[in-house]
Amino acid sequence: MFRHFIRLQWKSFVRSASFKTEIWFKILMALGAIYFLLVFLSLGVGSYFIIEKAGLGDPLRVVNRFMIYYLAFDLYLRYMLQKMPVMNIRPLLYLPFKKSEVVRYSLGKTLLSFFNISHAFFFIPFSIVLLVKGYPVLSVLGWHLACFALIFANNFLNILINNVDRIFYPLILVLALLGVAQYYGWFDVTAYTAPVFDLFYDQPWTALLPWVLLVVAAVSAFRYFKKHLYLDAGLSTKQEVGRTEDYTWLNRFGNMGTFLKNDIKLIKRNKRSRTTVLVSFLFLFYGFFFFTGSVEAYDNPAMQVFAGIFVSGGFLFTFGQYVPSWDSAYYPLMMSQNIRYREYLNSKWWLIVIATLVSTVLAVFYLYFGWKAYLAIIVGAIYNLGINSYLVLWGGAYIKTPIDLGSNKKAFGDKQAFNGKTLLLILPKLLLPILVYLLGDWLWNETAGYLLVALFGILGFSFKDRVFQLIEKIYKKEKYKTLLAYKQKGA
Amino acid sequence: MILAENLSKTYGTQTVLNIDNLEIPKGQSFGLVGNNGAGKTTLFSLLLDLIEPTSGKITNQGVEVRTSEAWKPFTSAFIDESFLIGYLTPEEYFYFIGELRGQSRADVDALLANFEDFFHGEILAQKKYLRDLSKGNQKKVGIVASLIGSPEVVILDEPFANLDPTTQIRLKKVIKELADQREVTVLVSSHDLIHVTEVCERIVVLQKGEVVRDIKTTPETLRELEDFFENQLA
Numbered sequence: 001m002f003r004h005f006i007r008l009q010w011k012s013f014v015r016s017a018s019f020k021t022e023i024w025f026k027i028l029m030a031l032g033a034i035y036f037l038l039v040f041l042s043l044g045v046g047s048y049f050i051i052e053k054a055g056l057g058d059p060l061r062v063v064n065r066f067m068i069y070y071l072a073f074d075l076y077l078r079y080m081l082q083k084m085p086v087m088n089i090r091p092l093l094y095l096p097f098k099k100s101e102v103v104r105y106s107l108g109k110t111l112l113s114f115f116n117i118s119h120a121f122f123f124i125p126f127s128i129v130l131l132v133k134g135y136p137v138l139s140v141l142g143w144h145l146a147c148f149a150l151i152f153a154n155n156f157l158n159i160l161i162n163n164v165d166r167i168f169y170p171l172i173l174v175l176a177l178l179g180v181a182q183y184y185g186w187f188d189v190t191a192y193t194a195p196v197f198d199l200f201y202d203q204p205w206t207a208l209l210p211w212v213l214l215v216v217a218a219v220s221a222f223r224y225f226k227k228h229l230y231l232d233a234g235l236s237t238k239q240e241v242g243r244t245e246d247y248t249w250l251n252r253f254g255n256m257g258t259f260l261k262n263d264i265k266l267i268k269r270n271k272r273s274r275t276t277v278l279v280s281f282l283f284l285f286y287g288f289f290f291f292t293g294s295v296e297a298y299d300n301p302a303m304q305v306f307a308g309i310f311v312s313g314g315f316l317f318t319f320g321q322y323v324p325s326w327d328s329a330y331y332p333l334m335m336s337q338n339i340r341y342r343e344y345l346n347s348k349w350w351l352i353v354i355a356t357l358v359s360t361v362l363a364v365f366y367l368y369f370g371w372k373a374y375l376a377i378i379v380g381a382i383y384n385l386g387i388n389s390y391l392v393l394w395g396g397a398y399i400k401t402p403i404d405l406g407s408n409k410k411a412f413g414d415k416q417a418f419n420g421k422t423l424l425l426i427l428p429k430l431l432l433p434i435l436v437y438l439l440g441d442w443l444w445n446e447t448a449g450y451l452l453v454a455l456f457g458i459l460g461f462s463f464k465d466r467v468f469q470l471i472e473k474i475y476k477k478e479k480y481k482t483l484l485a486y487k488q489k490g491a
Numbered sequence: 492m493i494l495a496e497n498l499s500k501t502y503g504t505q506t507v508l509n510i511d512n513l514e515i516p517k518g519q520s521f522g523l524v525g526n527n528g529a530g531k532t533t534l535f536s537l538l539l540d541l542i543e544p545t546s547g548k549i550t551n552q553g554v555e556v557r558t559s560e561a562w563k564p565f566t567s568a569f570i571d572e573s574f575l576i577g578y579l580t581p582e583e584y585f586y587f588i589g590e591l592r593g594q595s596r597a598d599v600d601a602l603l604a605n606f607e608d609f610f611h612g613e614i615l616a617q618k619k620y621l622r623d624l625s626k627g628n629q630k631k632v633g634i635v636a637s638l639i640g641s642p643e644v645v646i647l648d649e650p651f652a653n654l655d656p657t658t659q660i661r662l663k664k665v666i667k668e669l670a671d672q673r674e675v676t677v678l679v680s681s682h683d684l685i686h687v688t689e690v691c692e693r694i695v696v697l698q699k700g701e702v703v704r705d706i707k708t709t710p711e712t713l714r715e716l717e718d719f720f721e722n723q724l725a
Contacts, residue, residue, distance in 0.1 A: 241618050241619075242580045242617070242618045242619045242620040242623070243580070243618065244580045244582045244583055245583070255590070258587065258590040258591065261587075262576070262579075262587060265578055265579060265583070266578060269578040269620065270578050329573065329576075329577060330573055330574065330575060330576045330577075331573065332539075332541050332570065332571075332573045332574060333573065333574040333575070333576070335539075335540070335541060336539045336540070336541065336563065336566070336567075336568055336574075337563065337588070337591045337592070338560075338563040338564050338591060338592065339591065405577070405578065406577075406622070480541075480542060480543045483541055483542070484542075487573075
């Protein structure tokens with residue numbers, strides 16, 4: 001039986017479209033993977049020394065203190081992003097497999113998920129550093145195994161509470177409040193939780209407890225699943241309650257308002273686009289690498305311009321590069337209706353503009369790192385508005401990946417987003433502002449560099465019409481190809 | 492009037508459509524039948540400029556669809572679910588199409604009121620997004636949306652499929668009413684010979700991309716079509 005499952009899995013893996021890609025892209029992807037691997041590894045190794053250098057005390061104790069938040073955040077990410085194993089087992093239901101086998105297989109599959117494996121990149125190097133630093137072997141082992149069990153317990157916990165918002169949101173809310181309370185020094189929950197994690201280290205045998213928890217979680221997930229293995233129970237897909245919304249205040253924008261209304265609903269009501277908004281929110285914090293001085297290579301104004309582009313441009317990059325693919329599911333409708341591309345594009349452009357402005361305002365906390373840090377972000381935002389907002393739409397015209405709005409597949413990047421043309425367009429998006437800055441810096445001084453970048457952005461506004469005309473032309477020229485590409489769903 | 496001249500569509504070595512000359516006068520109710528792969532959807536897609544012809548051209552009321560977009564304001568279609576926006580409620584979808592076709596909310600509401608019967612209380616105010624409606628109900632939405640803004644050419648691909656018997660009967664009434672307005676050209680494809688002979692005044696049979704029968708509907712037409720398709724089995 002298991003043989004069948006493995007074979008199905010293997011086929012679904014090798015036949016997935018992402019595997020059929022050009023060789024140079026595979027190399028590029030491998031390089032990217034290695035890069036991130038190294039970054040995580042160095043974080044795992046480095047975190048010990050970073051904490052030590054910061055003088056916060058014994059690194060292990062510090063990690064233990066924040067472990068509760070780490071686990072909570074892990075659970076949060078899983079709840080939002082980890083896909084449940086139920087989707088592919090529907091066709092297996094009426095075949096002669098025992099139910100328990102189907103359940104065991106799909107639960108087993110989740111163990112290999114990225115959400116579990118990725119933690120190894122922190123815990124393994126960190127534990128090794130502890131050992132090298134002369135922490136007692138048995139204690140480190142106990143602590144390590146306990147954490148290991150807790151992470152996997154999270155895996156099953158997530159399966160159990162999946163789609164039960166009334167458990168999940170209160171849980172996260174409580175933890176978030178605790179976090180706030182700790183920050184302001186009202187109440188420190190870690191005073192109570194840290195000793196628990198310390199215990200795994202101080203008394204290694206207690207590491208058995210999380211393992212018991214893991215087994216309990218796994219068994220209950222198994223039971224729960226088996227009991228609900230019906231199309232209208234555990235395997236049903238959740239339906240949202242539909243609400244008709246008018247947004248009449250957008251009527252004043254005329255035809256563009258029509259599209260704007262649709263785009264807002266698009267973003268609000270689809271999983272994939274909501275994830276995109278979440279990711280673009282995370283971009284806000286990318287600047288920490290640059291402005292805190294934690295990475296030496298980044299600690300110069302030129303790189304901070306680079307950071308400014310990213311901090312304010314999260315939505316611009318994550319949403320903009322997939323215009324018009326967001327409308328791929330109903331592109332034939334759009335193409336047979338009386339639609340002016342200009343208004344369509346304008347609507348998307350305004351969304352990007354609004355999001356960029358909001359990001360810039362939200363990023364105000366960077367003032368903490370000095371006014372220059374925030375200046376870099378404002379300058380980046382102006383450049384984003386004036387130049388990158390068109391470039392990203394232009395690049396999007398060449399990307400013909402259908403987007404499945406209902407799933408998060410490929411939410412973190414897609415091979416087609418990296419074709420030659422879009423790669424070429426990255427240069428003016430990211431490198432040009434740095435060069436412009438360096439020019440200003442070289443001719444006059446730092447501030448002049450910033451101002452020059454901003455000036456470029458402002459000048460960019462005058463090209464809006466030209467670029468939109470160009471994009472329209474591409475849309476028209478590539479219409480049939482795009483329609484064909486969007487037809488190939490799940491590709 | 493819709494006119495297809497020397498129209499062909501080829502994928503690789505396979506010709507999926509090859510029509511020398513096909514003329515559909517304005518106001519005609521036109522039925523297209525044929526087995527799977529006969530080229531029905533291909534013809535409709537060409538008419539909507541969703542695919543590019545390999546040779547020849549197709550004009551819609553004098554507008555060559557490939558070179559001009561002037562046919563869009565007076566043409567509407569429902570081909571498949573790719574004409575629906577899954578994350579909208581039916582009402583929002585109707586208003587969206589209405590706005591694109593220059594119709595006010597009141598216009599759309601007035602039109603929808605005529606279809607209360609057709610909707611059978613399963614479409615409006617259901618608190619559901621289109622993606623969560625059943626296939627049949629989605630089809631109802633798509634068909635009615637294609638009637639918004641008094642189009643002069645209405646193209647419906649397989650409108651009877653997935654509909655329950657009651658709705659099929661109601662749809663026939665809707666199409667007949669549409670066909671009675673002499674200025675509206677209705678193009679319908681179907682696998683159901685009975686339905687199509689009932690609503691269309693002219694029926695064209697496609698086979699492997701070619702027009703093999705072009706019949707003016709009479710009481711004998713159904714028999715004739717059944718004979719034709721029965722002989723295909725042999």
